[in-house]
Amino acid sequence: MQILQAFAIRSGYAVILLIAVLVLNFSMMHLAPGDVADTISQSMGGADQELLDKIRADYGLDQPFIVQLGRYIGGVLQFDLGFSFFYNQPVTDLILQRLPATLLLVITAQVLALLIGVVMGVISARRPNGMLSHFVTFLALFGYAAPVFWTGILLLIAFSLKIQWFPVAGMMDVSVEGGFWFRAGDIARHMVLPVITLGSIFLALYSRLARATMMETLGSDFVRTAKAKGLSPNQVVYKHALKNSLSPVITLAGLQFSAVISGAVLVEAVFSWPGLGTLAFQSIIARDTPTILGILFFSALVVIVGNLLTDLALRLIDPRVGGKG
């Protein structure tokens, strides 16, 4: 009962927050001078005033702010995110079309980074002064400090240009036709560099955290007890300590939910990956307000729902969280 009540309250907050996000984003976009009619005229090589006015009228940009805002929120309540001026498509369709590519990229990068990061963290925690430990520290610093677009371009120069192992851009080679397995292999080949680039940030995060928590756990009482029982070092680490040190890492991974969009923007731009990140980047440049707002709304939705679920999951797993309220 308590959980249901908490869920209802949280959901209420979430809806209010979403509406606030909508109004705020819409107002901010509206404050900027110029509009998409200018971008359309740019892509056309210029247009006269009459045509600009016509474009504005067609898209309702000549209406007063409050009318535009009202229309937009009314649309969103009916699950209609509007029509993209720049892509000539409904925004909802655009987002749903681009979502799978981003999910494929981000989830693959996340899962690989999580697995490798934890293993590296654990191994280095056992020998804090060993070579591997230093390597993990270096990797963490490097992965965190190096801008992803730079890492991406360097990887491209090394593995697409100098040694031509991987393709430069896109998600598949559309000039060749083939069956399902050919296509799967093709996509996998296109994914390697973007996944490494994106994964490097996550990997840095997870390996550092796993190393720190593991070292802490290894020093705790129950580990000493386990050792005293005469268990082998591997059993101690992988059966007892690992379970207990994983929870912060998993919490962090849960919070990285929002990275579905934010982390992918630059990586997708560098590798022309046809996902939400590229869409966000290009629609911002084109000042395609409905698309930008749609993506922002969608990101907000993902973050809020993600937090809501994490919160609930923690309450279920650990009764101490949340207390009585």
Add this chain to the structure above:
Amino acid sequence: MKHFVKGLTASAALAAIVATSAIAETPRKGGTLVTVIGTNVRNLNSAVQSGIATGYPGSQLFASPLRYDENWDPQPYLAESWEVSEDGLAVTLKLVPNAVFHDGVPITSEDIAFSVDVIKENHPFKSMFAPVTSVDTPDAHTAVLNLSQPHPALILAMSGQLMSIIPKHIYGDVPIAEVKTHPRNNENPVGSGPFKLLEYKSGEHVILERFDDFFIEGRPYLDKVVMRIIADPSARAIAYENGEIQLGAFEQLPRIINRLKKVDSLTVTPNGYGAIGPLDWLAMNTQRGPLKDVRVRQAIAHAIDKNFVLNALMQGTAAESKTGIHPDSPFYNPDVPNYPLDLEKAAALLDEAGFPVGDNGSRMELTIDFGWPDVKAQVEYVKAALKKVDIDVTVRASADFPTWAKRMGEMDFDMSWDTVFNWGDPVIGVHRTYVSSNIGKGVWSNTQGYSNARVDEILEMAAKEGDPDKRKALYNEFQMIIATELPVYHVNTLPYHTVANEKVMDFPQGIWGTSTPIDMVWLKE
């Protein structure tokens, strides 16, 4: 009757030059060309959408009545012949008899009339067909364009991507004004050109397939054309270099052009952009502050070292431009006043105009705008250069293109770096910058607020002058006045380059960049 089919000797000479580069090689049929577009394609229907992104796929899907060779001479395409009446008030097109749309329906004069209506209503370049009052269709393969005044610009406007012929039986089911949002513009379009659409994924790619019943026997040579959309120039450069992309156009970053020139497997050429005619210039608001005075504008020109822009900033990839007409155009007049770097003369002109160096060590304060990051170096250079003649310049950045476009459109600026395209005949892309009737009407109008009665008069006459020599004389005079009064200081051409892999033969090097049919392109084994 005056025929415009001319210049045989010139074409022959040109054909000889082209022939030497590809001696006796018979074009090979077949193959897939992988090529690239640098920005998203909003709309594939080039009758309602202009711009170079649409021009490339649009010119493959839709044929125009004429096409142009490298020498600015019109060639038959969908129209096998064309003639302008003696009074210049009618242009008669004879269509190729065997031409059909991609759905097999014959292309008739009805479709020409319909396409002209659609373009007039929806295309942004109103001046192209503004004098066309009606289109007569005496028989299925004859179309007569009736004009309210002689309109020599029409011939060029019937080529490239400017006059795409679209089928009336497909696009005629909605009111003319709604064709621009017709669902079949991007999905299942029916065209008249050498290739038909196989797949279009917004933001990803356009895939075209050979149209077997194309009206030119044996063409196109390619089976398939994959146009990938890659916005990042660095990624495109790597893809050219490792052969993933075989052909691309409109590359404009000097650093990348020079790097690609060193790659053995690539041909990198600035040829073929004359009609697109992209020009970089320093715009000056002639209605505001000190810039009202022509001497101040001339002083600014004298303080700017063009060689620095051409050699250091553009790294030798761009050509000098002196007037509002692209140097590759037959109308270009290079014999106009020039402004070599001369700081003393600049200072003298500023003194004369009544702007001596004040107590604070400055003659005046001006602002300079720019609309996209590529030209930031240029405006920073102008700031530094004008400092030497004691003009304080503040650089105003814009968050994005619309922000800058709004400032320009409302003439809320002193100076700005700008890039404007000729788009074929001067009537389409040149007049708009200088005629006083177009002052302050949005970005790329006469944003300089320039007004000169003689210029208005010359341009009006040139628009309807049927005699090529007299027309050229008018444009010569126009360019003299502009280069003297400097509403804009013309600096360089935008260094558009085409990049082609060694396997790609006969790639477009005409006047329209890749906004032209690529039915002649073939791939070596």
